[in-house]
Amino acid sequence: MSTPVESAGVATESTRRRLSPQQAEKISKMADAAVEILAADGFDALSVRDVAKRAGVAPATAYTYFSSKSHLVAEVFWRRLAAGVPEADPSLPARDRVAQVLRGVSMVVAGDGQLGGAVTVALLGNDPDSEHLRWRIGRFIHDRLAAAVGNDHPEAERVVDALQMLYAGGLVTAGMGHLTYEATSERLVAAAGLLMPAD
Numbered sequence: 001m002s003t004p005v006e007s008a009g010v011a012t013e014s015t016r017r018r019l020s021p022q023q024a025e026k027i028s029k030m031a032d033a034a035v036e037i038l039a040a041d042g043f044d045a046l047s048v049r050d051v052a053k054r055a056g057v058a059p060a061t062a063y064t065y066f067s068s069k070s071h072l073v074a075e076v077f078w079r080r081l082a083a084g085v086p087e088a089d090p091s092l093p094a095r096d097r098v099a100q101v102l103r104g105v106s107m108v109v110a111g112d113g114q115l116g117g118a119v120t121v122a123l124l125g126n127d128p129d130s131e132h133l134r135w136r137i138g139r140f141i142h143d144r145l146a147a148a149v150g151n152d153h154p155e156a157e158r159v160v161d162a163l164q165m166l167y168a169g170g171l172v173t174a175g176m177g178h179l180t181y182e183a184t185s186e187r188l189v190a191a192a193g194l195l196m197p198a199d
Contacts, residue, residue, distance in 0.1 A: 027065055029055035031076045038073075039113035043121055048072060071129040073122035076115070078133050080108045081140060088148040095196045097148035098163065099189045105141055106170055106188055110181035120175025141167060149196070159195050166191050 019027060033054035037046050046069045052062035066072040085104040088097035109116040123134050145167075146160045153159060166188055174184040 023065075026055070026057050026061070027075070030057060030062060030065070030072065031079060034069075034072050034076055035112060035115055038115050038118050042114045043069070043073070043118040046073070046118070067129045068127045070122040070125045070127045071133070073115075073118045074130040074133040074137075077109065077119045077123070078137055078140075081105065081137060084108055085140075085144060087144060093198070094148065094150050094153060095193060095198055097150075098145065098192050098196055101144045101148045102163070102167065102188045102192055103185050105144070105167060106174070106185040107181055110185075116171075116175045116181060117177065120172055124172075138164070153196075162195055163192060 030051050033051045034046065037050060037054065048062050048066050048069055049059045051069075051072060052059045055062075066075065085101065085108065088100045090097070092100065109119055122130055123137070125131075142160060142164060145163050146156070149156050149159050149163070170184045170188045173179055174181045179187070
C-alpha cells in the first residue's frame, strides 16, 4: 500500500528535477488547471501558457517544468496513478489482487471528461519528457501487477506481460471513447480472469 511518504515523494519529484515545497505547489496548481481546461475545451485547446495563466504561474516558469502540453498531461496521469493505485491487498487470492490493481489503474481518469483521451495522445507521442514518464508509468503498472500475480504462479512473467498488454489496449480503447472507463475496467477484470482462473 502507498504510504504518505511515498505519495509526498511523487508530489515533490518531477521529470526534470526534485522540487521544493513551493515548486511542488506550482506543479499541483498547473495540474489542476490543465484538468479544468481539458474538461472545458479539450486537448487541442490546451497550452502550457494557458495553464500557467490559470494557475497564476509565469509562462517562463511553467516551461521550466513542462516542455509541452503532452508532458504536462502525462505528469497529471503519473501523479494520479502513483498517488491513487496502492499495492493490492496481500490477504486476497491472486486473481482478486490482479482485479484490484486493474480496476485501480483503469479508473484513474474516469469521470474527468476529456482527460482520458488527452492522456492517450500524450503517452503515445514522442516528446522526450512524455516518453520518460511513459516508461515510469509502465514500470509502475508492471510492478503493481507483478506483486498482485505473485512469484508462486508458474507462468508469472508471461501472465504479467499479457496483463500489461490488456491494460494498454484497454486504456487506448477508453481514451478513444469506444468504452467508458467503468466498462473498460470490468472487461479488463473479466479478461484477466481467463488468464488467472480462480484458485
